[in-house]
Amino acid sequence: MRVKEIRLVNFRNYAAAGLEAGPGRNIIYGDNGAGKTNLLEALHFCLSGSSCRTLREEEAIGPAGDRALLHAVLTVRELDVETGVEITAAGKRLTLNGRETAREAFPGRGGIVLFTPEDLLVVTGSPAERRRFFDRLFSTLIPGYRGALRAYQRALEQRNTLLRTCRGAVEPPTDLAVWTEALAAAASSLYHLRLKGLALLTPGAAKVFRPLTGKRLAIRYASTVPLREDEAATKEQVLSALAALRTDELRHGQTLVGPARDDFILLVEGKQLRSHGSRGEQRAAVLALKIAEAELLEKQRGEGVIYLLDDVFSELDGKRRLALLAATEGRQTFITTTCKPALKEAAFFRVENGTITAEGDAGV
Ligand SMILES: Nc1ncnc2c1ncn2[C@@H]1O[C@H](COP(=O)(O)OP(=O)(O)OP(=O)(O)O)[C@@H](O)[C@H]1O
Ligand SMILES: [Mg+2]
Structure with a gap:
């Protein structure tokens, strides 16, 4: 499964924007508050039919009008399908190839592996x-x-x-x-x-x-x-x-x-990660759990998952970032970051104040 393109209209801070995604790594970069997480949320919506951020989905309606619209083209088992999401204060309407459908029919359900900074609470929280x-x-x-x-x-x-x-x-x-x-x-x-x-x-x-x-993780x-x-x-x-x-x-x-x-006690080299681990190690443990989950999900589904990784690079040094990229190799991945990383073999999108510019062209 992969995302080919997505369009957003009046969705959070995007008046009208979109992108054509690359089949592998997609790096979404921009300043704080530019709209990177909003874009990941829009992708999550188009894949699964629901927000990854809030239960009150009408929060996502932008200031220009009373509805938010999302539209995506996905490739699922070699076939293109189109998903649509219309959000109003009264609720949302989901479509699959133009026909109204239930959330359960959205092709990305159970096939997304999402990492958000809040996931660190798995280690640091109660x-x-x-x-x-x-x-x-x-x-x-x-x-x-x-x-x-x-x-x-x-x-x-x-x-x-x-x-x-x-x-x-x-x-x-x-x-x-x-x-x-x-x-x-x-x-x-x-x-x-x-x-x-x-x-x-x-x-x-x-x-x-x-x-x-370089260390041993146990649970x-x-x-x-x-x-x-x-x-x-x-x-x-x-x-x-x-x-x-x-x-x-x-x-x-x-x-x-x-x-x-x-x-559930996470242990690194036999010591509690919560009290003894560095921030980078704590983040790495959560990522390792997510990637292991993805591999198991792929085995079950017989199809590749999509990674949505929000702000995943912070607290990881250059070597660890490369190790992370190697671990997610071969699947479509969307990574948000505030600093553009020096990487080859990736599609880059600059997000600025609710606009998306694809590197190398004028954007869509
Ligand atoms: N419904 C909405 N209408 C208009 N703007 C909104 C709406 N919801 C959120 N925003 C705005 O979207 C902006 C961008 O949010 P987002 O979380 O995507 O930023 P970000 O690029 O991920 O930043 P950071 O690097 O800090 O995580 C925020 O300034 C927020 O006020
Ligand atoms: Mg963000």
Whole structure:
């Protein structure tokens, strides 16, 4: 899959602009506030039918009128398809080859690997940020993950509601046993899928991380419950952990152990990346995870993914930038940066105040 061209009308700070993309690397450069991330967002919209930036998509409507329009030509399995996005305050209208369609039919869904500076929160942020990151990643990579996560969240919510209503009680309510059983079953299947996800992802991420930093990356699952090889045995562990905490749970009015309390620990040469890693290493780890995700997605889809990499070069030195470019070789890549890098074999686009100028011609 690749983007051939994109046009933007009244989209954020673009009145009317567009570009014809190169098949490989596309470097989008310009000053802060020029519109680089807006352009990546427009690409994301045209590929997947939704924003990568906001849930309130009407924010993207520019000042000239009450609608934003995007149009792209994509090549999907050797065939050209056209996607269109019209955003108004009332909602958005998506088209595929001129016909109105649902977001699910957009060809880029599940085929984009996006990196934004906010992704660094995977390393520097709270355990909740890491759980969110890995849950999203495993939901696309591991069959059954999304369903298992939902089942666990539902069971947890019900059990927490019950614990909240009888907060401070000495004796547990009669329904608690039922929800404890449901929670333990859902938790143990989610545990095993998380471990499966890590086993799938970690070798690829470590392989990308090595040339980026010269160091060894590992990911350890920090569980609040001792995990066993066998799912049924893990369930017993969850049940006994919950039984041991019953008095505390009644006092706090919530479930105190399980996948919603766990963490994913990123380790570099055996040390915590969060506290011991340099900024460049932290960034490299997130990129390595994203690239490993892309490789797994490609295997599943049987088709190349598209990389949208926002501000990916900052904090990486020249050698690391080249290693990153080597790791994404062979796929269409859009990279935004404030400084134009000295690179061969790339298409360059200068973004300035909502205009896009393709290097070597007057732009489109
Ligand atoms: N709906 C909108 N209408 C008009 N302008 C908008 C709209 N939404 C955002 N902008 C403007 O777009 C400008 C460019 O934003 P963008 O995030 O793309 O910059 P950038 O080139 O990525 O900058 P940086 O290097 O700082 O990341 C901002 O000045 C912002 O005010
Ligand atoms: Mg930006």
